[in-house]
Amino acid sequence: MKTSDFHYDLPQELIAQAPLPERSASRLLHVPPGDACFADLHVRDLPSLLRAGDLLVFNDTKVIPARLFGAKATGGRVEILIERLLPGNEARAQLGVSKPPQPGSRIALDAGGEAEVLARFDDGFWQLRFQVEGPLEAWLQHAGQLPLPPYIERRPDAADAERYQTVFARETGAVAAPTAGLHFDEPLLAALRERGVQTGHVTLHVGAGTFQPVRVDDVHNHRMHSEWINVGAELVSQVRRTRAAGGRVIAVGTTVVRALESALVDGELRPFAGDTSIFIFPGYRIRSIDALMTNFHLPESTLLMLVSAFAGKQRMFAAYEHAVRERYRFFSYGDAMLLWPGEGESGSGDLR
Incomplete structure (x- = not known):
C-alpha cells in the first residue's frame, strides 16, 4: 500500500480560509453504507440522522496559543x-x-x-x-499566537481565538483543534438533547506532528507521532450503557477514533490515560464506533487513511470526488461528512 494511493486533486480555492459566521451552517455530506446515494445536507441536520439513545463522543481538548x-x-x-x-x-x-x-x-x-x-x-x-x-x-x-494550520494563508485574528476552539473545550494541551467539533454550537447541542442523543468526552491533545506529511512511499513504514489521551471511566460506562440499550456510538472526529481504539483491550473499551501513536489505515478494523463525523482531510494524509479504513477506500474516494464536484469547503474551517462503516472492512492495524 503506497502513500500515493491516497492522493486526490483539490482545487486551491476549496481550502477554507475562514469559518462561516455560524458553526452549524457548514455543509454535511452524508455517506451511508453500501452503495446508497450521498446526501448533501447541513450540520444542523445532524439530529435527523441520529436517534434517541445514540451517543456522540467529542474531544474536549483545548488549543493553546503555541x-x-x-x-x-x-x-x-x-x-x-x-x-x-x-x-x-x-x-x-x-x-x-x-x-x-x-x-x-x-x-x-x-x-x-x-x-x-x-x-x-x-x-x-x-x-x-x-x-x-x-x-x-x-x-x-x-x-x-494561535497556531492556525499551514494551509490557512493568513495570520490569526481575534475571531480565531473563539472559532478555532470547540464550545466544549476544557482540557488545555492541544496545538491544533479537533476540527469536526468546531461545527457544534449551543442550538445544535440543544437540538440533539431534545432528540434524545447523549454526549460524552475523551481527551486527545492534538500535537504539532499532525501537520507533518507522510514521508515514506510504503504506508507500513510510517511512524506516527505520539499524543496524550484520556479515556475516562465515565465515558467507558456511557459507551457500555449505550451498547446495552441498542444505541450507536458516533465519534466526532478522527482524534476520538484514535483515542477509543487505543483504549481497547481484547476488544473491550477500558479506561486509559497515557500516550498513543496508533496508526489506522485500510486493513485495520475499527471496532469502537458505529459512525464517524469528520472534516475533509489532506491528500496522502494519515487522517484520510483512517477514514478510508472505516468507510472503505473506494467509497471514501467517491465521496471526495463528489465533494470536490459540489464545491464543498475543505480542511479545518471547512465542511463535514457523516460516515458509516464500509462492508467487509476488517483485518489488523498497526499499534505502536
Missing part, C-alpha cells in the same frame, strides 16, 4: 511551535530556523524572556526550557 517568535544570539530568526507542555516550564517543540541551534544556546523571545535549547530528538523535535514570567501555560495565553 506559536512563538524569537532570535538566536547570532541574530537569526526562529519560529517556535510548541508540541507539548512539560514540567518545569519545559516544552517539546518544532523550530523553524535556517541553521539549527546548538544545545545550551538561547533564543530571545519577541514576547519577552528566553528559551534555552536543551536537546534535539531524532524525530526533528526539540526540548526547550522557558524563562518567562510565571508558569509557561499561563504566559502563553497572552504571549503566544
Whole structure:
C-alpha cells in the first residue's frame, strides 16, 4: 500500500480560509453504507440522522496559543511551535530556523524572556526550557499566537481565538483543534438533547506532528507521532450503557477514533490515560464506533487513511470526488461528512 494511493486533486480555492459566521451552517455530506446515494445536507441536520439513545463522543481538548517568535544570539530568526507542555516550564517543540541551534544556546523571545535549547530528538523535535514570567501555560495565553494550520494563508485574528476552539473545550494541551467539533454550537447541542442523543468526552491533545506529511512511499513504514489521551471511566460506562440499550456510538472526529481504539483491550473499551501513536489505515478494523463525523482531510494524509479504513477506500474516494464536484469547503474551517462503516472492512492495524 503506497502513500500515493491516497492522493486526490483539490482545487486551491476549496481550502477554507475562514469559518462561516455560524458553526452549524457548514455543509454535511452524508455517506451511508453500501452503495446508497450521498446526501448533501447541513450540520444542523445532524439530529435527523441520529436517534434517541445514540451517543456522540467529542474531544474536549483545548488549543493553546503555541506559536512563538524569537532570535538566536547570532541574530537569526526562529519560529517556535510548541508540541507539548512539560514540567518545569519545559516544552517539546518544532523550530523553524535556517541553521539549527546548538544545545545550551538561547533564543530571545519577541514576547519577552528566553528559551534555552536543551536537546534535539531524532524525530526533528526539540526540548526547550522557558524563562518567562510565571508558569509557561499561563504566559502563553497572552504571549503566544494561535497556531492556525499551514494551509490557512493568513495570520490569526481575534475571531480565531473563539472559532478555532470547540464550545466544549476544557482540557488545555492541544496545538491544533479537533476540527469536526468546531461545527457544534449551543442550538445544535440543544437540538440533539431534545432528540434524545447523549454526549460524552475523551481527551486527545492534538500535537504539532499532525501537520507533518507522510514521508515514506510504503504506508507500513510510517511512524506516527505520539499524543496524550484520556479515556475516562465515565465515558467507558456511557459507551457500555449505550451498547446495552441498542444505541450507536458516533465519534466526532478522527482524534476520538484514535483515542477509543487505543483504549481497547481484547476488544473491550477500558479506561486509559497515557500516550498513543496508533496508526489506522485500510486493513485495520475499527471496532469502537458505529459512525464517524469528520472534516475533509489532506491528500496522502494519515487522517484520510483512517477514514478510508472505516468507510472503505473506494467509497471514501467517491465521496471526495463528489465533494470536490459540489464545491464543498475543505480542511479545518471547512465542511463535514457523516460516515458509516464500509462492508467487509476488517483485518489488523498497526499499534505502536
